[in-house]
Amino acid sequence: MSHRHDRALTVGSLSRVEGEGAMHVRVVDGRVSDVRLQIYEPPRFFEGFLRGRGYTEPPDITARICGICPVAYQMSACLAIEDACGVRVDDPIADLRRLLYCGEWISSHALHIFLLHAPDFLGYPSVVELARDHRAIVERGLAIKKVGNAILEAVGGRAIHPVNVRVGGFYRAPDRAEITALAAPLREALAAAVATVHWVAGFPFPDFAHDHELLALVEPGRYAVLDGAVRTDRGLAFPVRAFEEHIREEQVPHSTALHASLVGHGRYLTGPLARYALSGAWLLPEAREAADAVGLEPVCRNPFRSIVVRAVELVQAIAEALRLVDAYRPFAPAAVPVPARPGVGYGATEAPRGTLFHRYEIDENGSVTTARIIPPTSQNQAAIEDDLRRFVQARLDLDDHRLTHECEQAIRNYDPCISCATHFLDLTVERS
């Protein structure tokens, strides 16, 4: 309790996050002395077992890292291998990739907003209780998510771990009818997503602001997903090819996920808040209007309001998918040839949770000799821990039960994907 001299809070198994992890907070003499996200999912060794595999295999192998964002893994892997081989895909392939990626954003953001995060703000233990009182709203969320899944199925071949993606493009370009069938449900989802922005903007938000450096891909002229260079809100800019010179990963004893930081800058944050701050000027009109209508500031530094930014990105992804669907014409061949050539290739895309970096080195036989993957959640770990340190410090008067609940909510602000980061939650707050 709050009157105790020493205090420890523990969340044994964090719920409503993807994967397995725990959180431990230690409070000594009224000061937060230690915050650790403990990632206890076993290290997944993907980078290790990619060695020796054929250069066309990483998109399918790395897609298995995550059931929520397999497209992000496939796309970053394709871009990195194509970079190594000196190939750039044609516009129709790039556009179909973007449509597929929109499907993943829609599905992932709808899942997080409605099923995982909204119950926190409305005082419900889970979406089940939320659905009993607000059935129409949860139905709306499921309907939006289903549209995302429909895109994944139409373009990717199936909703989980799509099978239609290959280095150089796709195995098959969908028929026009398969894609135009997505237009009507997307139009309904667009209205539902705009309504979602207004709904979440009305939630009660704790007064909290972070000062993390914000990092995202930036592609002047459009909201970056599959292209662009790396930029931060403090003026750092570098091409994707230079990410290893700027991003350092370190092992920490309490986690099987590496902690990332920016060389000379320190901790940083990637994901919706960073993308919106750096690319907000290039939102499509539907998304811009929704953000303006609820008074979303150009740079949002309250991680609890990330649910509003995520809803704006939901509008963006649906509006963009609609444009891509309307413009779609089947093309052949469905992939460009990517002959193997020895070298090193770099790829980065904006996964729903943030920037996802891949690097592959390929030898003269077309085998992968080294692989490196830096997922968003491991990049955000230091930022999440810093948020928790300051968040708990300001709320030490709360009892352990309430404080633990608020910490879990603070972690869910980042939609952490522990499965991806391993290479992530139980919460312990120890007051001693």
Add this chain to the structure above:
Amino acid sequence: MSAIRVIGVGNPYRRDDGAGPAVIAGLRRHRLPTVELAECDGEPTRLIDLWSGADLALVVDAVRSGAPPGTIHRRSLRHPSLGRAGGAASHAVDLGDAVALAAALDRLPARMLLYLVEAEDTSTGVGLTPAVGAAVAELVEEIAEEVTWHATQR
């Protein structure tokens, strides 16, 4: 639309957590004409989409309740949750929650039968432990008979 659906829930790359998909693979070999078979990672919205509108949904999943490995727990809709196979779930809401969410949204099938196989090993890797493999073989035959019988009743 009247339909019988069998849904195998789980992750085949977490050994015994793959019991559900293994039952589906076995049923595919039976080439049952009147039944829809589906594998699912357990993500609740996909589960709800899979079973809503069905006359009968048979859901196979792995669990850990402390019973001997390979034990088959048969449940009707009234007592859907036994928890999940600890350590294997990378999804955020479990089968019991998916059933509760579907109930709140009135999107349950007309009838649901749950077959929950007690898991022994849910570490990373493929393949079932012998006890779970035997339970899967038993369930394939039992469910094939069950759905064939239901199909003749329509």
